[in-house]
Amino acid sequence: MSAAPPKPIVAPSDPAPPPSIATQAPLAEVSERPFDLILIAAVLALLAIGTIEIYAATAAQAAVRHGDAAFFLQRQVVFLVLGGVAMWVAATLDYRVLRRRTYPLLAASILLLGATLAMPPLNGAKRWLMLGPLTFQPVELAKLALVTYLAASLSRKAEKVKTFTIGFVPHLVVCAVMMVVLLAQPDLGSSLILGATTLVMLFVAGARVSYIVMAILAAAPIAYQLIVGTPWRMRRFMAYFNPEAFSDREAYQMVQAHVSLGSGGVTGVGLGNSRQSLGYMPEGHNDFILAPIGEELGFVGVAVVLALFGVLVWRGVRAALGARDTFGGYVALGITMMFGMQALLNIGVVLGVVPNKGITLPLVSYGGTSLVITMFLVGLILNVGRRAEFVSRKRTLVNQARPLRRRQRVQVVVG
Numbered sequence: 001m002s003a004a005p006p007k008p009i010v011a012p013s014d015p016a017p018p019p020s021i022a023t024q025a026p027l028a029e030v031s032e033r034p035f036d037l038i039l040i041a042a043v044l045a046l047l048a049i050g051t052i053e054i055y056a057a058t059a060a061q062a063a064v065r066h067g068d069a070a071f072f073l074q075r076q077v078v079f080l081v082l083g084g085v086a087m088w089v090a091a092t093l094d095y096r097v098l099r100r101r102t103y104p105l106l107a108a109s110i111l112l113l114g115a116t117l118a119m120p121p122l123n124g125a126k127r128w129l130m131l132g133p134l135t136f137q138p139v140e141l142a143k144l145a146l147v148t149y150l151a152a153s154l155s156r157k158a159e160k161v162k163t164f165t166i167g168f169v170p171h172l173v174v175c176a177v178m179m180v181v182l183l184a185q186p187d188l189g190s191s192l193i194l195g196a197t198t199l200v201m202l203f204v205a206g207a208r209v210s211y212i213v214m215a216i217l218a219a220a221p222i223a224y225q226l227i228v229g230t231p232w233r234m235r236r237f238m239a240y241f242n243p244e245a246f247s248d249r250e251a252y253q254m255v256q257a258h259v260s261l262g263s264g265g266v267t268g269v270g271l272g273n274s275r276q277s278l279g280y281m282p283e284g285h286n287d288f289i290l291a292p293i294g295e296e297l298g299f300v301g302v303a304v305v306l307a308l309f310g311v312l313v314w315r316g317v318r319a320a321l322g323a324r325d326t327f328g329g330y331v332a333l334g335i336t337m338m339f340g341m342q343a344l345l346n347i348g349v350v351l352g353v354v355p356n357k358g359i360t361l362p363l364v365s366y367g368g369t370s371l372v373i374t375m376f377l378v379g380l381i382l383n384v385g386r387r388a389e390f391v392s393r394k395r396t397l398v399n400q401a402r403p404l405r406r407r408q409r410v411q412v413v414v415g
Contacts, residue, residue: 033386035091039315042308043363043378049305050289050364051076057277057284057292072285072366079368083375090379099327102152109145112138113181127185139190140373142178143338146194149174151330154205161205168211171198183226189345189357197338204333240355256281257291257350268298285366287358290350313340319385328384335377
């Protein structure tokens with residue numbers, strides 16, 4: 001009597017191939033994953049390095065101006081606490097609620113960006129809303145609103161993304177509106193980040209490369225006019241090629257940053273031993289935070305910061321590819337690309353690779369609005385990465401039809 005064939009079972013260890021963001025078909029839910037501890041460790045390490053260097057870079061300045069060497073450190077700790085709450089909220093709520101709030105969030109961010117133009121200038125720019133003793137930078141909210149809008153629209157349009165009038169132009173128009181307001185503030189660095197993030201998300205969603213190239217070529221004359229037609233931007237551009245000639249004006253920060261990095265050598269001069277922080281390096285705790293890091297921690301410290309951002313991008317892309325729906329995948333991808341491009345642009349400015357753009361280093365630079373919303377965005381990546389996966393019906397049927405192969409032991413019998 002022959003034995004009954006074994007009942008087909010699903011191999012629990014048989015991993016499903018990572019679906020592309022644009023082709024996921026979620027059907028069957030499995031258990032929820034834990035938080036990405038590697039991503040959390042990288043974020044905490046960047047926050048720790050930034051907090052330590054903010055104190056080291058501002059202690060002397062704060063003691064002279066405010067009578068308290070820990071003035072900026074205390075404010076940064078408050079921002080960290082608020083950012084921690086924001087990250088926890090973003091990591092635990094149902095991120096799909098952002099999809100239902102996309103257009104109100106988008107409209108509010110654009111209105112707030114426009115409201116900054118009515119504010120008095122601060123450091124030569126109108127980028128902040130004055131709320132009594134507090135200031136709010138709407139561009140950080142605009143980053144969240146743009147990524148949310150693109151994720152919701154691209155996931156809804158699916159194959160229509162390949163068309164010009166439906167899948168390409170509307171997204172470009174929304175981004176262009178934000179960029180125009182940012183350029184009026186002026187904030188060229190943030191406008192470049194938003195534009196580049198939009199093009200990357202459109203490319204991943206399946207937009208035609210010819211459309212993207214056409215958009216870049218159309219923007220080139222505008223960028224040229226913005227530089228050549230604005231005297232201070234032209235001087236800053238010329239200072240990039242000849243910093244010594246502008247070392248007392250437009251290239252002052254760049255030259256001092258190079259001095260800081262050069263003084264650090266391989267291992268740095270040690271924490272708290274920076275000489276450039278004794279009044280020679282203005283805004284060393286903001287846009288140029290990498291300079292005191294390079295001076296006090298040396299090449300090793302800069303390499304660690306770069307490696308940590310590499311880990312952040314890696315885990316962010318991993319969360320996007322493992323998302324349970326296309327909206328979450330696009331959200332995680334957009335935030336990750338925005339972090340990566342902003343970090344590269346900031347590091348390039350400090351190293352002298354690109355002209356000065358006035359943009360912060362995420363999670364490291366001093367700031368209130370920037371740090372809190374950045375940590376909220378990190379929480380969204382953690383949220384997308386931990387939510388329950390879905391296995392497509394096709395994959396489930398294949399697994400059920402394929403019996404689990406087991407190794408058979410060959411027994412030799414000697415008669």
